[in-house]
Amino acid sequence: MAHTSTAANTAANTVEFGPATGLSCRECGTLYELGPIFACTECFGPLEVAYEFGEIRREDIESGPANIWRYRSLLPVPADVAAKPNLQPGWTKLVKADRLAAELGLRSLHVKDDSGNPTHSFKDRVVSIALEAARNFGFHTLSCSSTGNLAGAVTAAAARAGLDACVFIPADLEPAKVVMAAVYGGRLVAIDGNYDEVNRFCSELIGDELGEKWGFVNVNLRPFYAEGSKTLAYEIAEQLGWRLPDQIVIPVASGSQLTKIDKGFRELIKLGLVEDRPYRIFGAQAEGCSPVSRAFKAGQDVVQPVRPDTIAKSLAIGNPADGPYVLDIVRRTGGAVEDVNDQEVVEAIRLLARTEGVFAETAGGVTVGVLRKLVREGRLDPDAETVVLNTGDGLKTLDAVAEHARPTAVIRPSLDAFRAAFAN
C-alpha cells in the first residue's frame, strides 16, 4: 500500500533486503513498502528500489567475494546472501581491447565481457537478485518472459536454489537458447508469437490466480531484478581502478540495463567511491528493432512501439518499457542512441572476435557495431576512455555468423596439398 514515509517499513524488511527501504515510483515518486509489485497504483509508472545506504568503503568491497555479492551492501539482498545456493555471477572480465581500439581509432577501449557468467549472459546478475526476492516473498516457482538468455538464467538459478521453474519464450528463438533454457529442467513454454506478445501473456497470467503465487523475475519481481544491472556499473568502475569511464556503449532492449548502469554510476559518486566527473552514455539498437533510436533521432520523448525484424533477437523488444528513461539519460549525459543493420551486426561480431578473441552474441555485435558507427561519424571522443558491453556468448547465436565462419580450405592430409593451397 502507498505511504509517504519509508520509516513505516518493518525491521524485518530492512534485514531481508539489506539497505533497501522501499519501492518508489519513477514517475510520481509515490512510495511503497517492499513487495512483489512493479507498477504504481497512481500512474502505472515503474517502481524501483529505494535505499538508505550506510557508510560503504572501497576496502570492504574489495575484501568481498569475486562475484556480484561483493556489492551486497548496495543491493536489495540480505547480508548473508553469498552463503545461500545461487549461481554467483559477476566479476566478469574487463578486457583491455587495444587491437580493437587501434582498428577503430580509439585511444583507450575496454570490453566488459559478460559472456563469462554461469549461463553465458548478463542475465545471471539480474536473476540472482530476483531469486533473493522470490525467497523473501515465499514464491515456490520462478518464472519469466524471455527472448532466451533470461529463460536460461532463470531455469539454472531455480535448479541451483531448488525452486520450480516455468519460463515463456517466443517459439522462433535461436536453437542454442532453447536448449540452454530447457536443459536445467523446469517447464519451458514456447508461445506462438513475438516477445512483446509473450510479455503481454505473462502480464495477464500474473493477474490470474493461476500465476499469482509465482515470482516472475521481470514482472512482479522486476524492481529487484533490475537492480542486478547496477553491478555492471560497480564492476566497471572498480576494474578501472575506482574510476568511471568517460563514455560507455550499452545495448538497449527494454532499456532497463542502461538505466541501472546510470543509477549505479550515480550511487558510486554519491557514496564518494569514485570521483564526481561527467560520463556519457550511448545506447545501441538493431535497425530492425530501433524504437528508442528512432525517438532519439526524432527528438521525441515518447517511444512509439515497432514490430521487430532483426537477427538480434535478444534485443527484439518492440515496446521497451524503459525507453523514455533511456532517452532522458543519454540526453542528460550528452550521449546518443544509434542503430546498425543486420549486416553491420555480423561484421562487428567478426571484428571483435578477430581483434580481441571475444565471441559476442548478436546483441554484442549490435553494441560494437554502434560503437564503430559512432566513432566513424565523429560522435564519440576518440581520446576519451571508452567501455563497450558484450552481454552474451556468441555460441548462443552461432547461426548469425555460421555462413561467414567456414574452413579456409579443405585439403588432403599432405604437405603437397597444403603447399598447393597456400603457396602464396
Next chain:
Amino acid sequence: MSVSVRIPTILRTYTNGAAEVSGEGGTLREVLQKLDADYPGIGGRILDETGKIRRFVNVYVGEEDVRFADGLDTATPDGVQISVIPAVAGG
C-alpha cells in the same frame, strides 16, 4: 457494442476485485468513458490529465496494441476483449 475489459490487479480496487468486467461502446474512447461511469475514477488511472493513454499503460483491443491501430479511436467490435496492462519489459 458489448465488449469485455480485462482489469489489471492494480485497478481491481475500482471493480470490487473483478478481473474482467463488461463494457459498451463503438470505440475504445467510448468504452473507457462508460467504464469510468460504471467504476468512477478508473478512467483517470488509464488516461492522463490531457486525456491520452498514460505512457506506462498498454491497451489491447483483441490482439492489437492500440498504438498500432487508431489509439483511443480504435473500433471495438461486438464481443471483443479489451486488455489494460501495465508496461513491463526486460527479456
